[in-house]
Amino acid sequence: MTTLSSHAPGTRPSRLTRPLYAYAALGEFVLLYPLYALLFDETGLSVAQISSLFVIWSLSSVLVSVPAGAWADVVPRRHLLAAAPLLAACAFTLWLLWPGYWTFALGFVLWGAGGALASGAREALVYTELARRGASDRYARVMGVTRALDVIAVGAATLLAIPVMAHGGYAAVGAASVAACVLCALAALALPEHRAAAGGSASADASATAGGSEVGEDPSGYLDALRGGLAEARSSRPVRGAIVLVVAVTGFWEALDEYVPLLAAESGVPTATVPVAVLVVWVFVPVGGLLAGPASRLPVRALAVLVGLAAPAIAVGALLAGPVGWVLIGAGFGVCQMAGVVADARLQDRITGSSRATVTSLAGLGTDALTTSSYLLYAGVFAVTGHDLAFALFAAPYLVAALVLGRGGRGARPAS
Numbered sequence: 001m002t003t004l005s006s007h008a009p010g011t012r013p014s015r016l017t018r019p020l021y022a023y024a025a026l027g028e029f030v031l032l033y034p035l036y037a038l039l040f041d042e043t044g045l046s047v048a049q050i051s052s053l054f055v056i057w058s059l060s061s062v063l064v065s066v067p068a069g070a071w072a073d074v075v076p077r078r079h080l081l082a083a084a085p086l087l088a089a090c091a092f093t094l095w096l097l098w099p100g101y102w103t104f105a106l107g108f109v110l111w112g113a114g115g116a117l118a119s120g121a122r123e124a125l126v127y128t129e130l131a132r133r134g135a136s137d138r139y140a141r142v143m144g145v146t147r148a149l150d151v152i153a154v155g156a157a158t159l160l161a162i163p164v165m166a167h168g169g170y171a172a173v174g175a176a177s178v179a180a181c182v183l184c185a186l187a188a189l190a191l192p193e194h195r196a197a198a199g200g201s202a203s204a205d206a207s208a209t210a211g212g213s214e215v216g217e218d219p220s221g222y223l224d225a226l227r228g229g230l231a232e233a234r235s236s237r238p239v240r241g242a243i244v245l246v247v248a249v250t251g252f253w254e255a256l257d258e259y260v261p262l263l264a265a266e267s268g269v270p271t272a273t274v275p276v277a278v279l280v281v282w283v284f285v286p287v288g289g290l291l292a293g294p295a296s297r298l299p300v301r302a303l304a305v306l307v308g309l310a311a312p313a314i315a316v317g318a319l320l321a322g323p324v325g326w327v328l329i330g331a332g333f334g335v336c337q338m339a340g341v342v343a344d345a346r347l348q349d350r351i352t353g354s355s356r357a358t359v360t361s362l363a364g365l366g367t368d369a370l371t372t373s374s375y376l377l378y379a380g381v382f383a384v385t386g387h388d389l390a391f392a393l394f395a396a397p398y399l400v401a402a403l404v405l406g407r408g409g410r411g412a413r414p415a416s
Contacts, residue, residue: 016129017142019190023122024146026184027085028153031161032092032177039170043099056105058372060112061119062365068113069120069361070226077125077357080117082188087114089181096174120361122146125193127348128356132194140345141293147341148289155282229358232351239359242347246363248401249307249343251370253336255378256314256394260329263387267321280323281330288334292341301406303342308402310335311395318391332395 032039040050072080091107091114126143130136157180164172233239264277295303310332317328344363351359374394381390 015192016126016133017145019187020122020126020142020146021149022187023081023184023191024149025153026180026187027118028150029157029180030088030092030154030177031157031164031173031180032095033154034158034161035165035170035173036095039095039099040104043101043104045101045104049101053101053104053108055372057108057112058368060109061116062368062372064113064116065119065361065365065368066229066358067226068116069358069364070222070229070355072117072121072124072357072361073225073229073355074221076193077121078188078191078193080121081125081191082185084114084118085181085184085188087111087117089178092174092177092181096170116361116364119364120357120359123344123348123360124357125191129192129194136349137296138293139348140296140342143344144289144292144338144341146289147292147337148286151282151286151289151337155279225355225358228353229355229362232353232355233359233362236350236352238350239347242343242350243359243363243366245401245405246340246343246347247366247370248397248404249336250340251367252374252394252397253310253314253333254367255371255374256391257333258375259378259387259391263318263321263391264326266387267325269321277326280326281333284327284330284334285337288337289341291334292338292345295338296342296345303339304402304406306335307339307398307405310339311398311402314395314398315392318388318395321388332398336398 037050040053045053068080087110091110094103094107094110123143126146127136127139130139130142160176161173164176168175233243260278260281261274264274269277295306298306313328313335314332317325317330317332319325320328344360347360347363348356353359378390378394381393385393
């Protein structure tokens with residue numbers, strides 16, 4: 001088990017949160033996000049080729065996530081967090097300099113691998129640093145703000161991409177995206193990181209410099225970290241249950257989110273107005289992240305009721321469409337975002353071994369796998385029912401998640 005020091009005198013959570021929030025905002029402030037599919041299309045790729053690129057992207061992230069999580073348990077996590085956006089910057093540079101199917105594919109491999117490097121590492125670093133400060137109870141609030149900034153940055157980048165594209169084309173959009181990634185990497189290097197060496201004590205923490213990192217770097221212990229994380233996930237029922245809850249609460253709504261524009265179009269919303277419907281839905285998502293802190297202090301059954309209410313809100317919203325429908329879907333998504341952060345906090349509280357990032361990456365792997373498989377399943381259901389009914393049916397798993405959460409938390413309060 002990694003030994004954390006007790007509250008470290010003279011340390012302030014702001015030394016963690018300022019670079020963390022900058023990392024979250026800059027990492028998603030990528031003006032190329034709403035335009036790369038158009039770049040692929042203008043390069044001459046078919047729909048089948050573009051779809052295959054998305055599969056490559058997803059598979060690269062799935063395959064690398066757990067090995068990267070184990071790596072984050074033996075080397076400085078902030079270094080991996082810095083490498084992640086730089087890999088994305090390399091991908092964007094390749095796309096703009098040498099557009100073509102194979103460079104797009106290579107770019108997605110790099111981008112997916114970069115996302116995997118951050119999967120588990122960010123959560124593990126934040127929880128460990130807060131625990132060192134005696135403030136692990138603030139984890140849900142800090143990560144809720146972080147997730148909210150992720151979403152807000154995507155929206156801001158999407159709005160700014162319109163005038164930048166109009167004045168400078170893909171070159172300007174790409175340069176701005178690469179610049180954001182580089183600044184994101186610098187923010188990662190500013191993160192504090194204090195972790196006792198494997199098998200050591202927390203005494204090393206006390207000697208860390210203000211901007212330095214006393215982290216046990218032992219790449220030879222990679223297999224031990226990987227085995228330790230897998231063993232804890234397999235043998236600890238609380239950890240295993242928390243992983244399943246993170247996957248169940250997060251995976252389905254993140255898959256449904258991709259179909260909101262298509263749902264709006266099918267319901268009769270004019271193409272020019274579809275972004276407005278999407279914006280109405282997405283306004284609620286960062287709000288859900290910001291409410292994660294207060295929600296983490298609710299009794300578990302109260303949280304289960306909220307998750308249970310998200311299912312009919314999403315389903316009814318999909319069937320109603322119109323302004324009321326978009327608000328209901330947005331409210332449901334906001335609750336799911338909130339519950340996902342709280343579920344992650346519960347997972348972090350239940351991890352007792354030294355392979356925190358490895359265990360966390362298992363939840364990321366499960367979420368990615370569920371989201372990817374949901375795309376395929378949704379396509380099959382849509383072919384029979386259309387978007388409205390398919391959307392409503394895919395909200396049903398949240399009723400099951402609410403029942404499991406409620407049964408597992410009788411008389412308990414969420415740990416965060």
